[in-house]
Amino acid sequence: MQRMAIRYYSHGMYSDSVCLLEFLLRHRSNRADTYFSLGKAKHAQTEYADAITNYKRSVLLGLSDIEVHLYIGQCFIFLRRLAQAAAALRDFLTLANADRSYRNSPLLASGQHLLTDLVLPQLNSNTEGQND
Numbered sequence: 001m002q003r004m005a006i007r008y009y010s011h012g013m014y015s016d017s018v019c020l021l022e023f024l025l026r027h028r029s030n031r032a033d034t035y036f037s038l039g040k041a042k043h044a045q046t047e048y049a050d051a052i053t054n055y056k057r058s059v060l061l062g063l064s065d066i067e068v069h070l071y072i073g074q075c076f077i078f079l080r081r082l083a084q085a086a087a088a089l090r091d092f093l094t095l096a097n098a099d100r101s102y103r104n105s106p107l108l109a110s111g112q113h114l115l116t117d118l119v120l121p122q123l124n125s126n127t128e129g130q131n132d
């Protein structure tokens with residue numbers, strides 16, 4: 001069933017994917033990969049808070065996919081929770097820089113861009129505005 005849910009997701013059928021993944025989790029609630037997939041489907045549906053909850057649950061259950069931290073950071077950006085976005089993106093960059101397979105990855109460049117060109121300047125301007 002999880003393969004079918006992933007197939008739905010890859011074809012843009014996010015609500016069908018969410019339904020199947022939630023069904024699977026009602027019966028097997030300790031599957032990190034299922035929570036990760038549900039997080040991606042919720043993310044695609046712009047349900048960012050739910051996506052974060054599922055991404056974090058996948059990490060708590062032992063998911064070792066470095067990209068989950070990038071996705072959490074993206075969701076926090078959309079929710080305008082920039083300090084949390086910065087923390088998640090820093091986690092991603094730390095893990096990705098330590099993993100040789102990410103050295104020339106476009107995801108590494110994307111994470112760096114989000115942090116240095118989008119999140120940190122906004123955080124700094126918010127802090128400067130509060131000091132005036």
